[in-house]
Amino acid sequence: MDIIKFLKDWTLPVSMGIGAVAYLVFAFVPQLEGAALFFDPIMEAILPMFMFLVLFVTFCKVDFHKMRPVWWHLWVSVFNLLFVGIVMALILGLNLKDEKLVLMEALLMCIIAPCATAAAVVTQKLGGSLEQTTTFTFLSNFITVLLVPLCFPMIEKGADVSFMSAFTKILYQVVILLVVPMLLAYVVKHTMHKLHQKITSIRDLSFYLWGCSLMIVTGTTVKNIVHAEASLLLLTTIALLGLVLCIIQFAVGRFIGHFFNRTQEAGQALGQKNTAFAIWLGTTYLNPLSSVGPGCYILWQNIINSIEIWQERKKFLEKKD
Structure with a gap:
């Protein structure tokens, strides 16, 4: 039971x-080289499925009538654009x-990347x-769909990145991994009540x-590094520098939010980024080494997430006592 509690x-x-x-x-045990080659494409195929399921389950718990823009959305977006502008x-x-x-x-990559799909999951855990x-x-x-085709051609001038080709390619990824699970969750919530109740x-x-x-x-991140x-x-x-940037983005976001x-x-x-998407952007449109940035950012943002969840759990236990 102690192990289960620790894992939770x-x-x-x-x-x-x-x-x-x-x-x-x-990677470094020679006897497992064959197994590594076998599992590598499987892991690449499974990851989008997991992200799809995370969003689908999350959207099943969302009250769609409450999904509307609010003022802090504007200010967080403004500061995100400001950070992109400074780096550019x-x-x-x-x-x-x-x-x-x-x-x-x-x-x-750690700035222009969109808010992580799992940010809502952590936010819910934090109340x-x-x-x-x-x-x-x-x-x-x-916002990322618009920024990437505008910014990247100015950085990598030799890259063949037209606005429409990049726009449609990134938009396709967003629709598949964000819009489709939301629509599916909406259908399940309003037409398959037993399944919806079981999921939630x-x-x-x-x-x-x-x-x-x-x-x-x-x-995958360790592999890239x-x-x-x-x-x-x-x-x-x-x-x-990724650590410093991570702390700044979380801190500025919390400052705006208060x-x-x-x-x-x-x-x-503002702080939790879709690093898997950022890695794909970096390797597709910029120098592949740029993907190391969001790769390291994964570590930093999830250390901060773990500390936040631990603090929230500590507060809950203190109130309970």
């Missing part, structure tokens, strides 16, 4: 630890090249509004599904 209390760090260790074992100004104004450009691209965070997730994704009756189902997806994402053709100094700098009595919601909205 520390789901996120345990998931990350298992994902990292599993990759390292399969540094890249273009200083005409950065080589490793300095890769470093700034890595940081840009915040599921509907308001879910609404911002949609807004954030469509399982406490923290979306949270544990997210833990499973986090194992795969962490393993291990095989990154970059100096240790560059990788360390990306990781440390004006609207929505500290948890705004903090998660």
Whole structure:
């Protein structure tokens, strides 16, 4: 029972630890090379399915009548655009090249990435509004859809990135992984009442599904870092600046939120990023090394999430006593 309680209390760090260790074992034990090659495409195929299920289960619990924009959405979006503008100004104004450009691209990925689909899951665990965070997730994704085709061609001038091709490609990803599970959840909620009741009756189902997806994402991240053709100094700098950026985004989000009595919601909205999507963006449109930024960001944001959940659980137990 103590082990089960520990796993429930520390789901996120345990998931990350298992994902990292599993990759390292399969990658560096010669006898497991065949198994590693067999499971690699399977893990790549399973990850989108897990993310789809996380959103589907989350949307099953959403009151769709409460999904509407509110004022903190505007201010969080403004600061997100401001951060993107600052990084773009540094890249273009200083005409950065080589490793300095890769470093700034890595940081840009951690900013321009949309709000994580799992942010609503964490917000709910922290006692915040599921509907308001879910609404911002949609807004954030469509802001990213517009920003990427505008910003990326200015950075990688040699890349063939037209606005419409990038726009439609990213929009397709957003629709498949965000809009479709919402529509499916809406249908289930209003037409399949028994199935809906069964799904919503399982406490923290979306949270544990997210833990499973986090194992795969962490393993992929460790793989990208291990095989990154970059100096240790560059990788360390990306990781440390990613930590600073993560803290700043969570702090600014919470600062904005306290004006609207929505500290948890705004903090998660600005700080918790869809890093898997960011990694895909970086490897598709920029220098592939830029994906190390959101890869490290996964670690930092989930350490912060774990601390927040631990603090919330501690408050609950103190009130209970």
